[in-house]
Every structure is written in C-alpha cells, then in structure tokens.
Amino acid sequence: xxxxxxxxxxxxxxxxxxxxxxxxxxxxxxxxxxxxxxxxxxxxxxxxxxxxxxxxxxxxxxxxxxxxxxxxxxxxxxxxxxxxxxxxxxxxxxxxxxxxxxxxxxxxxxxxxxxxxxxxxxxxxxxxxxxxxxxxxxxx
Amino acid sequence: xxxxxxxxxxxxxxxxxxxxxxxxxxxxxxxxxxxxxxxxxxxxxxxxxxxxxxxxxxxxxxxxxxxxxxxxxxxxxxxxxxxxxxxxxxxxxxxxxxxxxxxxxxxxxxxxxxxxxxxxxxxxxxxxxxxxxxxxxxxx
DNA sequence: TAACTACTTTATAATTATTCTAAAGTATGT
DNA sequence: ACATACTTTAGAATAATTATAAAGTAGTTA
Ligand SMILES: [Mn+2]
Ligand SMILES: [Mn+2]
Ligand SMILES: [Zn+2]
Ligand SMILES: [Zn+2]
Numbered sequence: 001x002x003x004x005x006x007x008x009x010x011x012x013x014x015x016x017x018x019x020x021x022x023x024x025x026x027x028x029x030x031x032x033x034x035x036x037x038x039x040x041x042x043x044x045x046x047x048x049x050x051x052x053x054x055x056x057x058x059x060x061x062x063x064x065x066x067x068x069x070x071x072x073x074x075x076x077x078x079x080x081x082x083x084x085x086x087x088x089x090x091x092x093x094x095x096x097x098x099x100x101x102x103x104x105x106x107x108x109x110x111x112x113x114x115x116x117x118x119x120x121x122x123x124x125x126x127x128x129x130x131x132x133x134x135x136x137x138x139x140x
Numbered sequence: 141x142x143x144x145x146x147x148x149x150x151x152x153x154x155x156x157x158x159x160x161x162x163x164x165x166x167x168x169x170x171x172x173x174x175x176x177x178x179x180x181x182x183x184x185x186x187x188x189x190x191x192x193x194x195x196x197x198x199x200x201x202x203x204x205x206x207x208x209x210x211x212x213x214x215x216x217x218x219x220x221x222x223x224x225x226x227x228x229x230x231x232x233x234x235x236x237x238x239x240x241x242x243x244x245x246x247x248x249x250x251x252x253x254x255x256x257x258x259x260x261x262x263x264x265x266x267x268x269x270x271x272x273x274x275x276x277x278x279x280x
Numbered sequence: 281t282a283a284c285t286a287c288t289t290t291a292t293a294a295t296t297a298t299t300c301t302a303a304a305g306t307a308t309g310t
Numbered sequence: 311a312c313a314t315a316c317t318t319t320a321g322a323a324t325a326a327t328t329a330t331a332a333a334g335t336a337g338t339t340a
Contacts, residue, residue: 020287020288021287021288021335021336021337022336023287023288023289023335023336024335025288025289026288043326044326044327045325045326059289059290060289060290060291061290061291061327062289062290062291062292062328062329063288063289063290065326065327065328066288066289079223080223081221081222081223081224081225082221083219083220083221083227084221084227085225085226085227085296085297085298085325085326086225086325086326086327087223087224087225087326087327099261099262101262101265106262108259112257112258112259113255113257113258113259114255114256114257115253115254115255115256116254116255116256117252117253117254118252118253118274119248119252119253119274121239121274121276122239122241122246122276124278124279125241125276125277125278125279126276126277126278126279127274127275127276128275128276128277129274129275130272130273130274130275131272131273131275132270132271132272132273133270133271133272133273134258134259134261134267134269134270135267135268135269135270135271136261136262136265136266136267136268137265137266137268138264138265138266139264139265139266160316160317161306161307161308161316161317162307163306163307163316163317163318164306165317165318166317183297184297184298185296185297199318199319200318200319200320201298201319201320202299202300202318202319202320202321203317203318203319205297205298205299206317206318225296225297225326225327226296226297226298227297227298
C-alpha cells in the first residue's frame with residue numbers, strides 16, 4: 001500500500017528502463033540518490049545508515065548492495081575509489097574530475113581542467129577517458 | 141645464518157633509516173620490491189604469492205603487511221586505489237600519473253602531462269598534488 | 281479477482297582483504 | 311653470553327562485500 005506522486009515517476013522510469021521492477025525499496029533508494037541538486041558521493045554503508053536511520057521498516061543490507069549494483073550496471077551510478085578499501089559511488093556519471101580533501105570528495109566539471117600535453121595511448125590501445133584527482137590540504 | 145652481499149647494503153640502509161631492524165624477511169622483501177629497473181605496482185597478496193612461490197621457508201602474511209606498511213610510513217612506497225576494494229602499492233613514490241588498462245597499471249612521468257587550465261583550491265585549502273588517470277581500452 | 285510465475289527481499293552464512301593478539305624467536309647493546 | 315626490546319608468526323577478529331535460499335511481491339493471465 002504505497003502512494004505514488006509524479007516525482008517518483010522519474011525514478012520508476014529509470015528503474016524500468018534498467019529492467020528493474022520499481023519496488024518500494026528501489027524507488028525509495030533512487031529517490032534518495034537522485035532527487036538532489038548536487039552530485040552525491042557515497043559508500044553503500046553510508047547510504048544504508050542514512051536511509052535506515054529515518055525508517056521504521058529498515059531496508060536490508062543486501063538490497064542496498066543489489067540496488068546500487070543494478071543502478072551502476074544500468075549506467076546511473078559510477079564507481080570510484082579513495083585510498084581505503086571501500087567502494088564509492090557517484091551520482092555524476094559523466095567523466096569528470098575531483099578534489100579529494102581528507103575523505104571529502106568534490107566534483108570538478110570536466111571543462112574546468114584542460115591539458116596542454118597528454119601522452120599517446122600505447123599501440124593497440126585508445127584512451128577511454130582522462131580523470132584528474134586534485135588532492136587538497138589545509139593552508140599553512 | 142645468512143650471508144650479506146653489497147647489493148643488500150642499500151636495502152639495509154633503507155630499513156635502518158626507517159627505524160626498522162634489517163631482518164632477513166625485511167631485506168628479502170625490500171630486495172624484491174626495489175631491486176628492479178621499472179616501477180612496480182602490486183597488492184600485498186600478489187607480493188606474498190610471488191615471493192613465497194619460490195621460497196621453501198615462507199614469509200607470513202602478517203610480515204608482508206607489516207613490512208609494506210612500514211615501508212609506506214617511511215616513505216619508500218606509495219599507496220593507491222583501483223576500483224576494487226584492495227590497496228595497491230607503488231615503488232614510484234614521486235607524484236606521477238598512470239595509465240589504467242584493465243587492471244594493469246603503467247606509470248606516466250609527471251612531465252608527460254601538463255595543464256592549460258586548473259581550478260583554484262577552495263578557500264582555506266591548497267593543492268597538495270594533481271594526479272591523472274588515463275583509462276585505456278582496446279582499439280576497434 | 282484468483283492464480284501463476286518470475287523477480288525481489290531478507291536474514292544469515294560465506295568470502296576476501298586486512299588487522300589484531302599474544303606467544304615464540306631474533307637483533308643489538310653490554 | 312645476557313638482557314631486552316623488537317619481530318615474526320599462526321591464528322583469531324574485523325570490515326566490506328557477496329552468496330544462499332526461503333518467504334514475499336509485482337506483473338501477467340485466466
Ligand atoms: Mn578491507
Ligand atoms: Mn572487500
Ligand atoms: Zn564526482
Ligand atoms: Zn606508479
């Protein structure tokens with residue numbers, strides 16, 4: 001028994017177009033991920049904790065993992081890594097750059113960085129994308 | 141009871157200067173890591189397997205982890221991440237760039253990439269380093 | 281609407297990478 | 311050679327993730 005407003009329509013389409021039944025859990029997760037103005041960078045554990053905190057009926061860990069993987073396979077999420085052993089996900093699926101500031105991740109739009117010189121791909125290979133990480137530290 | 145040639149001297153100094161006693165295990169690992177012409181990128185598990193394969197007396201997993209961490213803390217190794225949840229280490233400790241080609245990592249010297257435009261650091265922050273990953277795919 | 285079936289969720293077990301623990305072994309100074 | 315602090319090691323513990331399989335639900339279809 002759940003209501004459905006026009007806002008949710010988008011997510012339902014996103015899910016259906018990925019061959020995923022728009023179950024309650026999936027719609028809720030999609031809403032949480034995509035219904036925001038700024039890019040969202042997260043781990044599955046963070047996603048689970050922040051969503052389940054507010055819910056009486058918790059969504060299971062497995063469903064968070066399943067849904068994030070499905071959305072990634074469908075091309076709605078991008079995976080990346082910091083230097084620990086946890087997967088991060090990015091709601092910005094376009095090729096782009098990042099500031100890394102002590103575990104905090106900030107997007108840099110692709111056109112904010114341009115190259116003067118870039119190496120050629122080794123023979124038999126071609127460049128798929130070029131992504132830059134700018135690591136930050138505090139002044140002084 | 142172990143012999144010691146002049147080749148090992150370097151590694152012993154490296155270890156001593158890091159406050160580490162040059163035990164047999166640490167010297168062997170250092171030799172394996174640093175006694176090569178090209179940069180070496182590896183996971184602890186890979187290191188352990190390739191070294192222990194050739195040895196009758198195996199070095200323990202804990203010692204591989206301990207030694208790699210110690211060498212990293214001493215500044216002789218750099219840690220980085222691909223998009224799985226495993227730590228990689230790099231014997232090239234200078235800031236530099238990489239090609240990523242299906243799990244294979246290739247160094248790009250810093251001066252092979254130069255920038256035309258780079259964003260400013262957010263206020264209160266400064267740039268520590270800028271590293272580029274060029275992802276490759278096969279032609280056609 | 282009832283029934284059917286394939287897909288989904290979930291609790292729980294398993295796996296992988298890594299770290300911790302504490303006992304036995306070793307390097308270094310005296 | 312002795313003492314002592316540092317090291318190695320097997321094995322237990324932890325964290326992130328994936329697998330399993332039983333119970334539940336969505337999208338048909340009758
Ligand atoms: Mn881990
Ligand atoms: Mn893992
Ligand atoms: Zn991003
Ligand atoms: Zn490198």
